[in-house]
Amino acid sequence: MSRAEEAKKQFEKGFFCAPAVLSTYSEQLGLEKSLALKIACGFGAGIGCMGRTCGAVTGALMVIGLKHGQVNLADQESQQTTYTLVKEFIDRFTALHGSIECKELIGYDLSNSDELKSARVSGVFQNKCPSFVYDSACILEDVLHLR
Numbered sequence: 001m002s003r004a005e006e007a008k009k010q011f012e013k014g015f016f017c018a019p020a021v022l023s024t025y026s027e028q029l030g031l032e033k034s035l036a037l038k039i040a041c042g043f044g045a046g047i048g049c050m051g052r053t054c055g056a057v058t059g060a061l062m063v064i065g066l067k068h069g070q071v072n073l074a075d076q077e078s079q080q081t082t083y084t085l086v087k088e089f090i091d092r093f094t095a096l097h098g099s100i101e102c103k104e105l106i107g108y109d110l111s112n113s114d115e116l117k118s119a120r121v122s123g124v125f126q127n128k129c130p131s132f133v134y135d136s137a138c139i140l141e142d143v144l145h146l147r
Helices: 003-013 017-029 033-043 055-068 076-097 102-106 113-122 129-144
Strands: none
Touching: 003 017, 003 129, 017 033, 017 055, 017 129, 033 055, 055 076, 055 129, 076 129
8 A cells, every 4th residue: 555545544544634644654754653643633624623724735744844844943954945845745736636725625614613514414524535635645755755
């Protein structure tokens, strides 16, 4: 099973999008899987179920930071590398799906309780979101040369 398929499977098992993506790559980059799940928990469903930036995107951005993020203030190169990769990821995800915003991707504003209920009834989380997780992981692997 590819890592992108693994991320999708994590989502389908019940983890939200951000934890599914981050935890799939975390151990490969030195972060314990259980800690990755905790870190990414608040980013699911468009950051805390508010329909903002898609969790599959924020999870991928965390992976980029985990691999290339700045840990030394004098190391401006790692910061620039991270920003360059983040931009490339977002440009590619947007080109594929038209947006990185959860409410635009799924067609529901999850911050509105009635729309959240409608989204659940519609099956959008089962029908659309797995492809966002999968595509996010594929783009991430390509951008970071992970396989």
